[in-house]
Amino acid sequence: MTEIDLFRKGRQVELERTNPLSGPAVEPDPAWFEQSSNEPPFARHVHTTPLHLVTSVESRTNDWTVWNGYTVPNVHTHLAAEYDALHSNAGLSDISPLVKMRISGKEAVAYLDHLLTMPVGRMKQHDTRRAFMCAGNGQLVTEGILFRLDETEFRLITRSKHLDWFLDAGIGFGASVDDISGTLAGLSLSGPRAPLVLAEAGLERSADLARGKACWEEPGRMPTYVSRTGLLGESQFELWIDPEDAPLLWNRLLAAGKHHAIRPVGEAARNVARLEQGVFLEGRDFASAFASSSTLVPATPYDLGLGTFVKLDRATFNGQAALRRLVTSGAGRAPVAFTIAGNEADQLGAIYAGGRKAGRITSHTWSPALHTHIALGLMDIQGLGTSGAYALDVLTFEGVAEKRTAHFAKRPLLAAGMANLTE
């Protein structure tokens, strides 16, 4: 695609934005999102999502970040404003870089039971569930959300791609696995006014969805799968749609949300929000068991306090033997959250419990809502037992390295913080 084409395309979409409910369809371009098989990969280093044109229209900062190889907005306009939108009104984000797998076939359930730490069990059509899968050593391969589309068809949205693992895990099962990442765009709508925005955009049924449920909608005759899921809490919705329709849906939601002060929200604000929720994220707090990260280490579900998502006593599933051993040995780490006294910190390092090194902070941020610096980390179980003072290695923005007292916080941090404020 030449530069002029890009420009023309951008204009086209911008024109549509003024009239989101009609207008010509964007021409599909397979190389746009899904990789074409004959394209030399070095030729194009910027890989964009189907929403790139509409998000770039909104970008005032030109601040982008790379997620799973795709370029997505880090900040659209202003971090604080976007953060506020998530908290007070509604925020719209591009989550297309997530990995989407389709699992189907008459043994899809058996296959998923073998793959995931928790069996499909009594999941009904349009139910969703957090899903975790482990390697043979008990470490998480990836995490995500499982959707039951019907009796024999499931969709699994994960943070990282492991087609080889999915295929090998399917040996001996009458199920098929397809990577459909390139055929599906994702939008996240989050914030207290999100249901109102949905209703206004013609997605009335979704507005009433219970947490963890999903349904089909057809705003402007665009088939859309809406789920009330996500890591940002109660009022988050995720919308899954054909890449071609995605920009139209985006514009439609923005237009409908005008009265609700909707804002496009970038990854930076979303990250603050998920930290406030106390959610540990693959790729930020821990590495996939199969990833070659030089900074992060892998974690087991127990390390992350996800024991409730592991059902050990059932037919063989991946990680079963190792997880069983972990349960009996009791070894491992525990997820912890801290609020840290003092000003915003630049970097955080080791956790000390009773003067001893007992773990590491994995990610942290300044929380505008809590008016304090917050951090998530992984700690040795033994360290957890020591009562009293916790301290952290801190590097301030002035470049001073110091040890600061940290206070144990319950997750989600925000709910806890709010409670404190009202007291």
Added chain:
Amino acid sequence: MKRTDAVIIGAGLNGLVAAARLATAGLNVLVLERSARVGGAHASAELAPGFRSPTIALSNVYFPTELAREFSLASRGLRMVRREGGISLFEDGTYFAGYADEQVMRREIARHSRRDADAWPRFVKDMRFQATHVKALLLETPFDPSQRSVMGVRHMIGRARDVFEKSPQTLYDITRFWSLSLNDLLGQYFESKAVISHIAGSALVGHAIGPDEPTGAALLVPRWFEGDEGGMPWRQTPVGGMQALIDMMSDVARDKGVEIRCDAEVTDIKLVKMKAKSLLLADGEEIEAGFILSDLDAKRSFLNLFEWSSLPKGFVADISHVRMEGAVARANFALKEMPHFTHLPDGIPALSGGLMIGSDVLNMARAHEDWLDHCPPSRPMIEISIPTLEDPSLAPDGGHIFSIAIQFVPHELHDGVWSPARRKALMETIKQMITRHAPNFGECILAEKLRVPADMEDEMGYTRGDLSLGHMSLDQMYFNRPVPGSSAYQSPVKNFFLCSASTHPAGLALGASGANAAAEILRTQRSKRR
């Protein structure tokens, strides 16, 4: 008679590093080089007017940063140039390229297999794990389990425990990594022949090991000593080629007071009671030395410099059975312009990392089997390095140099010698292989030069033309290099040390053998004083 603390035979990189280290410690050091200039195989030569090509372009080099730091090479102007990826061109016109960035690499793999694209990070993770362990051993004297009994036992038990306590799976991974063939190990990650072939091929270049040969997988390791971008690691070469690095090291050595004498061939070493006493030069001069270090290969060191009967029984046999057998021929082409490769997209950056043709696993296995049988290769695997892509000053404007490694080429043929006709036929084969993918290759050639292993023995003194100074197969590595019992750079002859790549860590790290040998000498000297 001249007297000096230490004499080093051979001014290769290892010899120079050893010299500089010893001189730094205050020793009086003399380096003797047979030829007219330092550098050996790495020296550049003029191939055609204005074309300066390295005699031998090494594609896999790792120069430890520790050594660069030790001799402050950066302040002397040492710069490394990073070369991306490398490409394999296959018979059917498809190609596979390596990229340093993880996402780009995965996209490239996905062109061949979407499944394999996702297996890549797992492969990288495992390779890095193995590489970290090996890297830690490069700059130390190998642990010899047979030498220090009490210490040795403790050491072995400790090592074993370390490995087991980490994870039981680890031992299995390690065993597989060190015992499988390249083809088998890669097959445990990838299904695409193109992916397997390219990775295997680029690991094999320069070695006498076939893709199907057990223990070959260990050859993957050097590539992963550096690079943390998650893609195919960069290859680094010094700007100005290896010659530049050698020149810098000889400057360092001279500045530290080392005397480097060229055109000085050592013919004999005199022993007194199994102790090396002095050296005899070809011109009759005799030099007395406290220590003698040899930067020559193990065979030339022991079988040429000593009377065999003066060495212990069994040792001569051990040394003469070190497997040293050239497997690589080198062809250099001076080209008036870059030939057009029809199947490669324009501007592909991976070209600077080398272009392999005939690197299909099956083809490489066959070429290796022919080599075992001493047959000239009918369809060799070639790797074309194009140094002019990164350093245009090596050729006149627009010109390029193709420096080609041809594998596997036997030193000796089962039915005769490398006659001019045979050489011509080999060159023809190479040209045909390239022309198939770049039809105008023939028109671009200005000059060409072929060196079979026998030439490298004649011209540069590499025994059997083996540039790795002994096969880098597992039975000749670490405490088995050069021979069991002599892995600590010392030998049955007191005060005579080996500092060439015939010792640990061989070609895994440039200059490391020299550095380790010098360290070993300084250690013996210290313990003597005490």
Added chain:
Amino acid sequence: MTDEALQYDAIVIGAGHNGLIAASYLAKAGRKTVLLDSSSYIGGAARTAEISPDYLVSTAAHLFSAFPRKIEKDLKLAKHGLIWAARDMPTVALDLQGRHITLTGKGKQDTSVMAKHEPRDAENWQDFSRRMSKFALFLSKYLGEALPDLGNDVSSYEGPLAALQLEKMGAKDLQSFLRFLPSSMSSVLDRYFEGKLLKGALALDAVIGHHAGPYSPGSAFSYIYKQGLAKLGQGLSYPVGGAGAFAEVLGEAAEALGVRIRVDSHVEQILVEDGKAVGVRLTDGTVFHAPVILSSVAPKATCLELVGARHFETDTVRHLSRIRSSGAAAKINLALEGLPTFENFTDTEYGGRLLIAPSVMAVERSFIAAKRNELPIDPVMEMVIPTYHDPRLAPMGHHVLSIMVPNVPYDVAGGWDERRDEFVKKVIDTIEMYAPDLTAKIIAGEMLTPPEIESKFVLSGGHWHHADMSFDQLLAFRPTPGMANYASSLDGLYFCGAGCHPGGGLTGLPGRLAAEAVLAQRKTR
């Protein structure tokens, strides 16, 4: 359908010699055991059949090198009729000029043989055989017993102790041991010997039955490993009646101990309930129940076909499907109207194990040909004339010749139907160079290609050892890490065939050790 009659304490699948031995040991310990086999006879690859009427031969496996005396005693095999027709058979490296090398494995005798034939190698022979014997002895300590399972129990591992044992070897020997481990047989042989014939024979010894050539790194270890196994046995031997008669003896011993042997019972499925193996179902629908199931079928096929991949974690499935089993051999059996005339043969030679392997390169070339799915130009082979020790196998004065040709491709280019005759002719022509009157004496013959060996003896890929005996598939890694202690990761399912430690060959060790593991791990029924 828990029919009382079909409820057992243990089910053993596959009545090969390992299955028979495992079942016998279990029955001996009082477990109610049933042994199921898909074919209509017992013994698996240990079988004696007619080439033509009145000419009997061990169809597949034809020599015993490492059958332990302990098993013979434990199962009272002599009482059930086991008689060795030959023991300590010599190995004869055939020479075209009649200067054969006959090695008996007895130090002094062999040294004098070497002194006569290859004087320059005599001295090194002594050194070589002493070292090999020492290494073999060291290794044999680990071959006759179960190895700790690396996968599950780290603390029990005795790796550090093994290191200690190694230290005891002494510096010089330890050095060469560590050198030999990753070496190729050819480089070891080059270090010690000059004589082409001796080197060829030793090279064939190292790689026979393996998918490897003498130039393959690791082949030196194969040699040590085989020597180690042999240390547990009683020398090269041949039972009266051949391998089949041996199987009959094992069968009788098993039945005497109370094993119920059921042939023509093809297990179609191993039944799993609640993550436990609970029984098997036959193709005819019959179901047997037992809390313990031992399979002497190759572990890969056992898990992925009989049980199903779904009952194993994906890492385990990956391990299992990675098991390499690519070596294959062909067998040719000839009925002869008299002894073929080999030049300079005495009684010793005729009664020995005859090797045609004129040089290391000849062995390597046959491996290269096999890798390329080609027939070897000059086949190398192992031969025995069993009738020389056991005349009853053939009519008076007549003989049978049992020929094993290693490194034969499973999928030969052009297909076996097309190339079968060419191959037989090649093998016979090769032997005729040593015994010119062979063809004249042939009355009948049969040839088993690798695919035929596979279907006849249910060996996947025609591989005698169920899995290549390479370093990563031996010892505590056999069949896969985490399953090395004969117990699979599926509760109740055990392995007892050549696919587990210490591997293939007529040793009975996998069977015995598996039964012992079951008895130790399941103290109660």
